[in-house]
Each structure stands twice: as C-alpha cells, then as structure tokens.
Amino acid sequence: MAERNAQQQLAELLEVQLRGGSDAGGVGKYLLHRAKPHIPPWLGWAGTGLAGVLGHLRWADSAPAAVGLTLGSVVLTGATWLIGKNASQQRRLHSAITVAAGSAWLTAACLAGPTASPVGDLYLMGGPALALSWNVRLVLRHNPDASGEASDKGLLEKVGLAKAQIGNAKVEPNRVSAPVALEAGVQTNDDMTKALGNIASALDLPTSAVRYTPDPGSARRGELVIVPEDMLAEVAEWEGPSNLGGSIADPLNVGRYDDGAPLLIWLPGDPEAGRNSTHLLIAGGTGSGKGDTALNLLTEILSRRDVIVWFSDPKAFQDFAPLRPGLDWGVEGGTPTEVLVAGVEAAIPARTRWLGAHGYRQWVPAAAQTQNSPEHTCRPDGRPCGCPGMPFLVAWFEEAANTLRALGDDAFTGIAQEARSAGISLVVSLQRPSYDQMSTSTRASLPSVVALGCDARDEGFSLPDEVLAAGAHPGAWGNRRPGYCYVVSPGIPEDRYPSPGRTRRFTHRAVPVMELLAAWAQRNGASADPITAGAAASVAGRAYTGRAASGTEQPTGLRAVEQEGDDMEEGGLLVDPEDQDIDPEAGLPEPEAGDDAPIFGQEAGRKPSPEEARRLFANALAEFESKGLMVVGPKDFTDWCDAHNLSRSWVSLRLKEAAQEGRLEPTNTTGRWRIVPALTAA
Numbered sequence: 001m002a003e004r005n006a007q008q009q010l011a012e013l014l015e016v017q018l019r020g021g022s023d024a025g026g027v028g029k030y031l032l033h034r035a036k037p038h039i040p041p042w043l044g045w046a047g048t049g050l051a052g053v054l055g056h057l058r059w060a061d062s063a064p065a066a067v068g069l070t071l072g073s074v075v076l077t078g079a080t081w082l083i084g085k086n087a088s089q090q091r092r093l094h095s096a097i098t099v100a101a102g103s104a105w106l107t108a109a110c111l112a113g114p115t116a117s118p119v120g121d122l123y124l125m126g127g128p129a130l131a132l133s134w135n136v137r138l139v140l141r142h143n144p145d146a147s148g149e150a151s152d153k154g155l156l157e158k159v160g161l162a163k164a165q166i167g168n169a170k171v172e173p174n175r176v177s178a179p180v181a182l183e184a185g186v187q188t189n190d191d192m193t194k195a196l197g198n199i200a201s202a203l204d205l206p207t208s209a210v211r212y213t214p215d216p217g218s219a220r221r222g223e224l225v226i227v228p229e230d231m232l233a234e235v236a237e238w239e240g241p242s243n244l245g246g247s248i249a250d251p252l253n254v255g256r257y258d259d260g261a262p263l264l265i266w267l268p269g270d271p272e273a274g275r276n277s278t279h280l281l282i283a284g285g286t287g288s289g290k291g292d293t294a295l296n297l298l299t300e301i302l303s304r305r306d307v308i309v310w311f312s313d314p315k316a317f318q319d320f321a322p323l324r325p326g327l328d329w330g331v332e333g334g335t336p337t338e339v340l341v342a343g344v345e346a347a348i349p350a351r352t353r354w355l356g357a358h359g360y361r362q363w364v365p366a367a368a369q370t371q372n373s374p375e376h377t378c379r380p381d382g383r384p385c386g387c388p389g390m391p392f393l394v395a396w397f398e399e400a401a402n403t404l405r406a407l408g409d410d411a412f413t414g415i416a417q418e419a420r421s422a423g424i425s426l427v428v429s430l431q432r433p434s435y436d437q438m439s440t441s442t443r444a445s446l447p448s449v450v451a452l453g454c455d456a457r458d459e460g461f462s463l464p465d466e467v468l469a470a471g472a473h474p475g476a477w478g479n480r481r482p483g484y485c486y487v488v489s490p491g492i493p494e495d496r497y498p499s500p501g502r503t504r505r506f507t508h509r510a511v512p513v514m515e516l517l518a519a520w521a522q523r524n525g526a527s528a529d530p531i532t533a534g535a536a537a538s539v540a541g542r543a544y545t546g547r548a549a550s551g552t553e554q555p556t557g558l559r560a561v562e563q564e565g566d567d568m569e570e571g572g573l574l575v576d577p578e579d580q581d582i583d584p585e586a587g588l589p590e591p592e593a594g595d596d597a598p599i600f601g602q603e604a605g606r607k608p609s610p611e612e613a614r615r616l617f618a619n620a621l622a623e624f625e626s627k628g629l630m631v632v633g634p635k636d637f638t639d640w641c642d643a644h645n646l647s648r649s650w651v652s653l654r655l656k657e658a659a660q661e662g663r664l665e666p667t668n669t670t671g672r673w674r675i676v677p678a679l680t681a682a
C-alpha cells in the first residue's frame with residue numbers, strides 16, 4: 001500500500017469541495033474561487049505603493065518623518081518576528097522578510113519619492129517577486145483553505161493518531177474514502193471511531209460527514225469516508241411510486257443517500273442472494289419525519305403486484321387515509337388491532353403449511369402466481385395443482401407501543417420468528433424510539449431499522465452499536481432534519497449503514513396521486529389468497545372482509561374464502577381441517593322466539609335467572625361478533641352488567657366457561673378473549 005501523508009489526503013478532500021463549487025457555479029465561479037486565496041499579497045503590494053505616494057506628498061524632505069518611519073519599520077518587523085513564534089520557522093522568516101522589505105520601501109518612498117531611482121524599480125521588481133513568493137507558498141501547501149491552520153500538522157496527528165497511516169484515497173464526487181492503518185500494537189479501530197468527531201472538527205464539517213468502517217479482519221485497519229457537502233439539504237418531494245406493477249421482491253425505493261444513490265429496502269428474502277426476509281422498525285422522535293417515511297414505504301409496497309397489507313393505525317388513518325382503499329385489512333387502535341394481531345397469528349401456520357406443501361422453503365414471487373408447475377404442486381401425484389398463488393403479506397403496526405405491550409414479549413418474538421417463513425414481514429413504528437416503548441427482546445426481533453432523528457440518549461435503541469461507532473448519529477438531527485435517516489437492513493452493503501439518507505416529503509400535492517395508487521391497487525394489486533383470507537376470517541369473522549375490489553361491493557377476502565369452498569370440493573388445496581367448515585358469510589344464529597328483548601335494555605332492578613343470564617350472555621357475544629368486536633374482556637360488558645344487574649366478576653367467570661366450551665379462545669393478554677366465529681356459525 002502506497003502510504004502517504006494525511007495532509008495530502010486533506011488536500012484532496014478540499015479539492016473535491018472545490019470541484020463541488022465549480023459544478024454549482026460554472027467555470028467563472030470555479031476560477032474565482034481558486035484565485036481568491038492568491039489575491040491578498042497583490043493587494044498588499046498595491047496598498048504599499050499607494051501609501052508611498054501619499055506619504056511622499058506629506059513627508060518629502062522631513063527629517064522627523066524620516067526618523068519616525070525608520071523606527072516604525074524596525075518595530076513592525078520585530079513585532080512580526082515575535083508574533084510569528086508559534087508558526088513554523090519558515091513561515092516566520094518569510095513574514096518578517098516581507099514586512100521588513102515592505103516597510104523599508106515605504107520609508108524610502110515617503111522620503112525620496114516613489115518614482116525616484118531605484119525606489120520605483122524596487123517597487124516594480126521586488127513587490128511582485130514578494131507577492132509571488134506568497135502565492136507559491138500557498139500552492140505548495142496543497143491547501144487552498146486561507147485560514148492557514150490546517151496545513152501545518154497532519155490530519156491524524158491533530159486528532160491524536162500521529163502514527164496512523166492513510167493509504168491511497170479514492171476520490172469520487174463529494175466523497176473521499178481512504179484505507180487507514182493505525183499504529184500496530186498501540187492503536188485500535190476503537191481509537192479511530194472515537195476520533196471521528198475530532199476529525200470532523202479539524203475539517204470543519206458536520207459530525208455525520210465523517211465515518212469509519214473497521215475492517216472485520218483487523219483490529220487496526222479500516223476505511224475512512226468523508227462526505228464534505230450535505231447533498232441531502234435540499235428537500236425532495238414524493239412524485240409517485242418507483243416501480244408500479246413490480247414485485248415486492250424488487251427493492252423498495254424510499255429516498256436517497258448523501259451521495260445521490262437510491263435508498264433501497266428489501267422486505268422478502270432472496271434465496272439466491274442468500275438474503276433473509278426481514279421485519280422493519282421505523283424509529284424516530286416527534287417531528288423527525290416518521291409519518292412521511294412511512295408513506296414512502298407504504299406507497300412503494302402498495303404499488304407492487306404481489307403483496308397485500310394488513311395495517312393497524314391507532315391514529316385513525318390521519319396520514320394514511322388516501323391509501324386505505326388499497327389495504328387488504330385496515331383497522332384502527334384497540335380491539336380491532338387485537339383482532340388483526342390474532343389474524344396474523346392464525347395466518348402464520350396456515351401460510352407456512354401452504355408454502356411447504358407447494359415446495360417453497362420461503363416466499364418467493366413465484367409463490368404468488370397460480371401454481372402451474374409440477375415442482376410446486378400440492379398434489380400427491382405430482383401433477384400441477386393449479387392452486388391460486390399466495391401474495392406476500394405485510395403486517396404493519398403504526399404507533400405500536402401499546403399493541404406490543406399488550407401482546408407481550410414472548411408472543412411478539414414468537415410471531416416475528418415464525419412470520420418470516422410464512423412470507424410475512426412486520427413493520428412497526430414507534431412514537432419514541434426508546435426502551436420504555438419497546439423491550440429489548442422485542443427490539444431484537446426486528447432486524448431492520450429506518451432510524452430517523454431522535455433524542456441523543458435514544459440512539460442506542462435505534463441503531464446497532466457498530467453502526468453508531470462507525471459514525472452514525474441520528475441524535476444529532478433531533479427533529480431539525482426531517483426525513484434524514486440511517487437504514488440498516490439485509491441487502492444493503494454494511495459499509496452503507498452509517499451513511500445518512502433522506503426520504504421524500506409528502507405534501508397536499510401527493511394526495512391525488514396516493515388516491516390513484518390506492519385505486520390501482522384495488523384494480524391490479526394482489527388480493528388475499530384463500531388460505532390467508534380463510535385464516536383471517538377464522539379468527540376475525542366479519543371483522544375481516546378483505547379489500548373491496550374496485551367496482552364491486554364484495555370484498556375480495558370473502559370471495560377468496562368462497563372460492564376456497566369450491567376448491568375443497570375439487571380436492572385441490574391443502575387446508576387445515578379445522579378451517580374447512582368456516583363460512584364467514586354465514587349469519588349469526590337466529591334468535592329464538594322471545595329472544596328479541598334488547599340485550600342492553602333489561603328492566604332495571606330485576607336480576608335475571610341463571611339460565612336467562614346465560615342466554616343473555618350468549619346473545620351479547622353474538623352481538624359483539626356481529627359488530628366485528630372479536631376480542632372481549634369483562635370491561636366491554638360494563639354497560640351490559642349495569643343493564644342486567646350482573647357483576648363483572650360473574651362475566652369474568654362466564655368468559656372462562658365460554659372458553660372451555662370453545663366459544664372463546666384465550667389471547668396473549670390476561671382477561672381478554674377472542675370470539676371463535678366458526679362455532680357461532682355451527
């Protein structure tokens with residue numbers, strides 16, 4: 001490795017900055033920028049000449065002026081020498097000679113006249129020679145920065161890594177990268193990562209402009225990357241999806257990196273690339289641009305042909321309303337979210353079984369096609385089965401802290417683990433990225449993150465330690481840089497992780513485009529396959545309808561379940577036997593004669609007989625179900641208890657009994673039960 005002085009690398013970096021300037025302002029601006037540092041010596045020359053002319057007009061032939069000017073000249077030269085004691089020897093001498101020559105000439109010009117011989121000749125020959133000597137000095141310094149401080153010591157020496165070496169630098173537009181070798185046996189990569197802030201300070205750049213990627217094979221080698229100009233400062237607006245009609249396996253383009261490269265995320269795995277599917281956390285403080293980042297991602301997902309989205313948004317679709325028609329299942333917070341979670345739990349084994357039966361070890365785009373290949377058939381005789389394809393499923397939880405807390409760590413970790421082999425990606429966003437919002441183990445089951453600006457104390461939650469050590473600092477942005485983010489996700493080269501990117505902004509202009517996109521998804525996007533729709537309906541009953549197809553009243557999910565019934569008759573599809581009888585379209589049992597007394601209207605003061613109370617309780621469950629409230633607990637019966645003079649503890653016991661009878665299923669939350677719609681229909 002040709003090892004060079006750090007100073008040269010610095011010069012190259014600044015060269016790049018200059019080039020950036022020239023791109024921006026054309027050749028004239030570039031030349032002016034280059035010439036600027038060389039002008040001051042010439043101004044000094046002209047100024048001295050002018051002072052000579054004026055001085056002569058005033059002090060020609062004055063003896064006291066001669067004494068004063070000579071003394072002044074000596075004092076100025078001495079002062080220059082003294083003041084220059086901290087500068088290099090060479091610079092000190094050069095300055096003193098310049099001041100001595102200039103002030104001696106000025107004295108002579110004042111007394112004898114600037115045009116007298118040889119004063120005039122000295123001015124015309126000596127002045128330019130001196131000015132040029134300063135220009136040459138500047139050029140040789142390799143550093144056009146006129147502040148003059150950076151050049152006298154090597155960059156790494158200044159940050160306490162004197163013996164470290166920088167190798168051949170790779171200079172790209174607005175990016176300099178160079179291998180670094182630290183002093184063997186004395187310095188480690190940790191020393192380098194700790195020095196990044198100081199390097200940024202030495203170069204007068206923001207902290208996020210300097211990054212270091214340690215070489216995994218060495219404790220003292222790595223790559224230093226410097227990106228001088230913040231190319232993300234300019235806001236980019238969202239103009240539409242990047243790949244309408246593409247596959248969800250194609251990269252999702254959510255913004256750009258600071259060198260202009262697209263910011264890409266992959267959710268499904270790719271067996272050929274050896275990449276696993278992933279779950280994604282969108283983490284950012286208030287005002288960090290989480291909402292717009294989510295829109296970038298969701299619009300990309302909904303524009304793909306082979307994916308469906310289940311979406312829970314406790315904020316009542318404030319940001320996402322225009323996209324709602326494109327969702328296969330969209331719910332607001334509270335019980336509907338609990339039901340959606342139960343739907344995901346039910347879909348996981350059903351989908352995994354289907355994928356396995358069709359010879360897929362993980363979801364790939366071919367799984368979303370009708371199964372016409374003998375390699376992917378569920379028929380024992382090996383002939384193509386013709387089963388409808390299974391689109392990828394994204395289950396998205398906005399502002400998920402409460403949902404995750406209610407679900408519990410073990411349950412979430414289990415879902416996250418198993419969902420990956422079921423062709424399901426979870427996307428989770430948090431109000432505040434911190435451990436009081438999400439436990440360590442839940443955080444650990446989300447391998448990918450889009451880390452937006454946050455409180456500096458929460459950086460450790462958002463990003464892995466090694467990415468922070470390499471120079472990533474979302475805490476430095478807070479909410480001052482909306483949309484700025486670091487993305488850690490499979491498929492992205494690891495040395496990219498500490499590079500900041502920025503998502504696109506959504507304004508009111510985006511609304512009609514999003515509406516068009518949702519309409520496109522209704523018409524051309526995937527709809528739930530019978531297996532997924534069946535699993536959802538088996539736990540959610542009427543609460544799951546599937547996305548309404550464009551131009552028809554009938555939701556696609558229910559259509560899929562109906563079709564499932566037909567397929568079963570043909571014996572084509574492998575289905576969980578327990579799910580076979582489910583008919584989510586089936587009505588609730590007709591109330592028996594005399595049952596039409598209003599559930600919540602019992603005459604005050606009269607306690608029902610035990611038998612009557614049970615009947616009323618069964619009716620109440622049926623009513624909850626008909627409203628799609630599929631997860632219940634004693635608190636949901638508060639009004640009902642008041643109306644019927646029954647206590648919540650009685651309801652609590654009845655709920656447990658109903659669970660033993662199979663009418664309810666326990667959920668992950670103590671005291672909450674899921675209504676089993678299949679038994680209602682039976």
Ligand SMILES: Nc1ncnc2c1ncn2[C@@H]1O[C@H](COP(=O)(O)OP(=O)(O)OP(=O)(O)O)[C@@H](O)[C@H]1O
Nearest residue numbers: 235285286287288289290291292482483503504505
């Ligand atoms: N990529 C971006 N580029 C420029 N501005 C952006 C970007 N993303 C968001 N913004 C702007 O930043 C502001 C905050 O964005 P947003 O509401 O999405 O933040 P948030 O993190 O969702 O905040 P909250 O949690 O309070 O809802 C908005 O004015 C938005 O227009």
